[in-house]
Amino acid sequence: MKNSFFSLLVVGFLGLSAQQVFALGCSTYTSGANLGPVSSFNVPSLGTQIMSGGLACDVLFNAVSTQYIKYMPLNVPATLKHEDGVNSARIIIRDTQNNILTTGIEKDLSQFNLISIFGGPDKSIPFTITVNESTNLKPGIYSGSLKIKWYYYVAAVGIGGINLWTYKSPGITWWPVVGLTDWGSGVDSEVPIKLIVEKDCKINAQNINFGTAPLVSKFNPVTGTVQITCSAQTPYTVGLSNGQNYSQNRRMKNLSSNHYLPYEIYKNTTTQRWGYLGAERWSSANASQNPGVYDGSVTQGYAYTAKIIDDGGNASVEGTYKDNLILEVAF
Structure with a gap:
């Protein structure tokens, strides 16, 4: 209804050196991207929003430690579908280097620092999403999902090149001196995306x-x-x-x-x-x-x-x- 009025943790160091990492765990999860609510006239004002990429690692300290991470987009939606099954809203999903995610094109993140890459919602690897619409969208709920496969080997504690504890995806194999020998089968993640557009x-x-x-x-x-x-x-x-x-x-x-x-x-x-x-x-x-x-x-x-x-x-x-x-x- 629209009216118009007119007149007639405190953080401890746990005894680890500056060259060590302590990680609480890694997981894929379904924390979604929620956009809006927003007036149908103001959808462009949403701008670019940060969303989870579907892999989170709770890492306490920045340090030198073994890590291998890559992903393969299985399905990157170009649109979100309205609840009526007819209308849609165009979207663009980008990685942290501002590259557009493309289905089937994998990306290796192993060279990045653990702390710097897990800066998204709930300590996830962040992506960004933009609603690419300048016209007036039909009000309602638009939804879709990003499906992506993650491969990861994150060492919780690394001392002298030996990883005392690791978090890893299925089948991934790493050996001291030799390094990574098999990426394994990875693990699938699905990130739901929802846009709420309000009548105005x-x-x-x-x-x-x-x-x-x-x-x-x-x-x-x-x-x-x-x-x-x-x-x-x-x-x-x-x-x-x-x-x-x-x-x-x-x-x-x-x-x-x-x-x-x-x-x-x-x-x-x-x-x-x-x-x-x-x-x-x-x-x-x-x-x-x-x-x-x-x-x-x-x-x-x-x-x-x-x-x-x-x-x-x-x-x-x-x-x-x-x-x-x-x-x-x-x-």
Whole structure:
């Protein structure tokens, strides 16, 4: 709903030298990338977000120690699918060197320092994700997943070239002096990605000014148009409140006394009252301009006619009369 208001650890060193590493463990896991919620109009403002690459190692200290890490992307999604199964949002996933991940193209990270590469969420190897959309996306939940195979051999403690404790993926083989002889079968990881886009509207509603007249009967009707742009593929209705002084009709109150001037606001040039309940609401399918167009960029116009009601019983007390209305959009 959219409203518009207008006026008429402390860290210990555990006895390890600066040339040693202590690691609590490595694992693949499914900590997901959650983007948003974000207004459909502001999706580009998400920019580039950091996400987990699917492998995390809890390493306490930066040190010289044996490590071999590489990955093979099994499926890198180019889009996230909307929950309706039809719409989609384009995405780009990059590694820490800003290279776009490509399915089937492996990358060896063995030359990087342990601490520097495990800087992502939950001490994971980080990737980045960008929603590559500048247009207005349909609101809802978009989802997908990055599937990737990790190969890793991380030594927890390395002394004189001997690894006292290691964390490794299935089948990977390392020997002192010889080094790595087999990368093994690796371990698969799947990182879920979710983007939440929210419904939103932009409203342009100008004040209504009846001007000045010597008698109530001399005020002329005032016409205007409320302009509304809402999220793509999002029908809506527009309601107009009864104001602050309602009694049988909308009324403006004299700012200096307790006198009122009744008035009404009608749809287009008709006598159909524009209100906030039931049939008095205005459907976007029946807008004055661009009815039923829901592409997220086209503006609907709602033309109205405002009239002061002269029933002959209104005291012509001079002064400035005012009322405040709330224009409300409901999805």
